[in-house]
Amino acid sequence: MNAPSETVVAAEALHKRYVLPRESLFQPPAEVFALNGVDLEIRRGRSFGVVGESGCGKSTLARVIMGLERPSSGSVRILGQSVYDLGAEDLRGLRRHFQMVFQDPYGSLDPRHKVGRIVAEPLDALEKIEPDVRRDRIVGALESVGLKAGDTDKYPHEFSGGQRQRIAIARALITRPAIIIADEPVSALDVSVQAQVLNLLQDLQAELGVTYMLISHDLAVVDYVCDDVAVMYLGQIVEQAPVSQVFSTPRHPYTKALLAAVPRPVASRRRRRSQLQGGVISQMALAVGCPFADRCPEAQPRCQSESPALRSIAENHRVSCHFA
Amino acid sequence: MTALLAVDNLEVALDTAHGPARAVRGVSFSLERGDTLGIVGESGCGKSMTALAIMGLLPEAARARGTVSLEGRDLVTLDEDALCGIRGNRIAMIFQEPMTSLNPVHPIGRQIAEPMRLHRGMSRAAALAETVRLLDRVGLPNPESRVGNYPHQLSGGQRQRVMIAMALSCTPDILIADEPTTALDVTIQEQILDLIHDLVDELGMALILISHDLGVIAQTVDRLLVMYGGAIIEQGSTQAVFDRLAHPYSQGLFAAVPKLGQGATRRLATIPGTVPDVSQMPPGCAFAERCPRVLGICREKMPEMTVLRPDHAAACFALGQTGADRR
Numbered sequence: 001m002n003a004p005s006e007t008v009v010a011a012e013a014l015h016k017r018y019v020l021p022r023e024s025l026f027q028p029p030a031e032v033f034a035l036n037g038v039d040l041e042i043r044r045g046r047s048f049g050v051v052g053e054s055g056c057g058k059s060t061l062a063r064v065i066m067g068l069e070r071p072s073s074g075s076v077r078i079l080g081q082s083v084y085d086l087g088a089e090d091l092r093g094l095r096r097h098f099q100m101v102f103q104d105p106y107g108s109l110d111p112r113h114k115v116g117r118i119v120a121e122p123l124d125a126l127e128k129i130e131p132d133v134r135r136d137r138i139v140g141a142l143e144s145v146g147l148k149a150g151d152t153d154k155y156p157h158e159f160s161g162g163q164r165q166r167i168a169i170a171r172a173l174i175t176r177p178a179i180i181i182a183d184e185p186v187s188a189l190d191v192s193v194q195a196q197v198l199n200l201l202q203d204l205q206a207e208l209g210v211t212y213m214l215i216s217h218d219l220a221v222v223d224y225v226c227d228d229v230a231v232m233y234l235g236q237i238v239e240q241a242p243v244s245q246v247f248s249t250p251r252h253p254y255t256k257a258l259l260a261a262v263p264r265p266v267a268s269r270r271r272r273r274s275q276l277q278g279g280v281i282s283q284m285a286l287a288v289g290c291p292f293a294d295r296c297p298e299a300q301p302r303c304q305s306e307s308p309a310l311r312s313i314a315e316n317h318r319v320s321c322h323f324a
Numbered sequence: 325m326t327a328l329l330a331v332d333n334l335e336v337a338l339d340t341a342h343g344p345a346r347a348v349r350g351v352s353f354s355l356e357r358g359d360t361l362g363i364v365g366e367s368g369c370g371k372s373m374t375a376l377a378i379m380g381l382l383p384e385a386a387r388a389r390g391t392v393s394l395e396g397r398d399l400v401t402l403d404e405d406a407l408c409g410i411r412g413n414r415i416a417m418i419f420q421e422p423m424t425s426l427n428p429v430h431p432i433g434r435q436i437a438e439p440m441r442l443h444r445g446m447s448r449a450a451a452l453a454e455t456v457r458l459l460d461r462v463g464l465p466n467p468e469s470r471v472g473n474y475p476h477q478l479s480g481g482q483r484q485r486v487m488i489a490m491a492l493s494c495t496p497d498i499l500i501a502d503e504p505t506t507a508l509d510v511t512i513q514e515q516i517l518d519l520i521h522d523l524v525d526e527l528g529m530a531l532i533l534i535s536h537d538l539g540v541i542a543q544t545v546d547r548l549l550v551m552y553g554g555a556i557i558e559q560g561s562t563q564a565v566f567d568r569l570a571h572p573y574s575q576g577l578f579a580a581v582p583k584l585g586q587g588a589t590r591r592l593a594t595i596p597g598t599v600p601d602v603s604q605m606p607p608g609c610a611f612a613e614r615c616p617r618v619l620g621i622c623r624e625k626m627p628e629m630t631v632l633r634p635d636h637a638a639a640c641f642a643l644g645q646t647g648a649d650r651r
Binding site: 053054160162190191192193194195196198199202217218219220221223224225243244247248257258259261262263264265266267276277 | 366367480509510511512513514515517536537538539540541542543562563565566567576577578579580581582583584585586587588591592593594595598599
């Protein structure tokens with residue numbers, strides 16, 4: 001365990017509602033409740049994973065922390081500075097410390113720009129620097145992700161999916177950020193290429209000390225890269241702890257079900273039955289009681305009426321369940 | 325007795341901008357009622373092309389050679405009219421994207437009833453009743469009121485259930501599921517796999533499950549094929565193959581998957597390089613350029629399938645050097 005270290009990201013009571021298009025003149029427009037009170041703290045050097053199923057708010061969380069979408073309420077602090085209280089100019093300066101890698105390596109690189117320009121873009125937005133220094137920074141970033149100096153003059157279409165994701169990582173690294181927020185960085189890649197990118201993320205952490213916030217639906221990927229993990233369900237964190245603790249002794253019924261549902265590459269014609277029935281309920285209404293109560297195999301009457309708080313059950317282990 | 329489905333030396337050639345590409349190379353296997361067969365491999369390995377060739381749904385630029393015989397009747401040479409009588413009727417398919425494979429402007433009930441009206445000559449009322457029964461069987465709540473719903477009114481998992489209901493509507497002999505759960509969340513994936521599994525048991529169909537996910541394959545099928553570069557490189561019973569992965573590619577693929585509960589204790593093994601371009605396939609083994617055990621001969625000719633055990637075979641020249649169990 002690291003000594004108490006600097007907090008890179010602190011989010012407090014984040015709520016995010018999206019208002020849907022009005023369907024009737026006489027009724028207020030419907031809303032989607034994407035985040036319902038998320039608190040988290042990421043310390044330097046302790047990579048943080050966020051897992052959950054589609055619609056649980058994990059991508060919204062990443063976008064809100066990145067300063068890309070203003071939360072309905074709550075605050076985000078990066079290195080102690082409140083993202084949503086800064087002016088545009090100051091926020092841009094702060095952005096050197098937090099960068100993002102997106103899921104789709106095809107959509108996130110401009111096809112008409114050369115790799116050198118793509119990678120340098122965050123740097124160019126921040127400061128004017130000598131062409132030589134700029135060139136060195138580009139080459140340095142490309143080399144750190146296993147690409148070559150000669151690749152600066154190529155276009156994205158000349159690269160495979162895995163290489164493109166390396167370019168996206170180089171672009172995030174060029175400002176030497178404290179934290180990289182990666183939203184499903186390997187889910188579009190083939191297994192053998194995915195492993196290369198995951199190893200690269202680990203190497204970069206060892207070399208440069210960068211901290212990751214990794215959003216993924218794949219629990220094994222988070223297990224491999226992260227130190228801590230938060231499990232999200234319907235816009236809330238339902239369990240949070242060090243990765244090894246969550247995956248060895250999950251306490252929330254949803255975490256247990258999620259873990260049990262991961263197919264393991266061991267030959268056994270499946271005989272275990274899925275524990276969860278039904279799908280995620282609508283996000284259009286705020287749930288009364290526990291949001292997971294409808295699908296929970298351990299639900300009691302109390303769960304329908306009283307919403308459980310996220311409480312500590314052990315050191316660094318928080319769960320929101322009445323019975324954990 | 326002739327097999328239910330016998331694929332023999334199937335070749336699919338694609339016209340691409342870079343010249344002809346051999347997307348499927350010499351694939352052979354056979355299937356009986358009740359069999360469950362998995363096809364596993366990465367993108368571009370030819371697994372989906374194999375399925376489309378069996379269905380007679382290859383893209384225009386593709387041509388199939390070899391034989392695909394359904395109870396002795398060759399489908400490759402069959403004309404479109406005759407194929408229409410088989411497709412959806414004897415062989416049905418579930419596609420990966422439940423979003424795009426349903427027609428957005430027709431209610432789901434009509435889409436499920438369509439093959440029954442077409443192949444089984446059922447009346448509108450009888451087809452509707454059967455549709456409700458099928459929707460109920462695949463676990464869609466309130467089927468009577470759901471038949472009039474449009475695809476956008478359903479969730480991803482529900483749409484995949486509709487696809488399954490449609491595939492089952494004519495009680496096919498063979499069900500081909502191409503990445504049926506890739507677009508779904510894990511808990512929903514588990515429900516859908518359970519459902520497919522139950523239906524195969526219940527109706528005695530044969531199942532071909534195509535997936536890139538070793539976990540899904542391991543837990544759903546009895547027998548599997550590993551494909552790379554358009555060819556089968558390893559095959560056998562799921563038990564035998566997972567007990568002892570023989571081909572260097574299968575081993576590499578397995579080692580590259582992060583496993584839950586291992587954390588970062590062990591560095592992921594990677595396979596260097598990328599999947600070869602199908603239009604520039606080398607004359608020898610397609611995996612040679614990335615293989616840790618490559619020999620001189622690998623670059624000259626394609627390895628033959630070597631039988632290791634009665635229920636396990638692999639196509640590799642360097643099999644003798646293995647001896648390493650996967651654990």
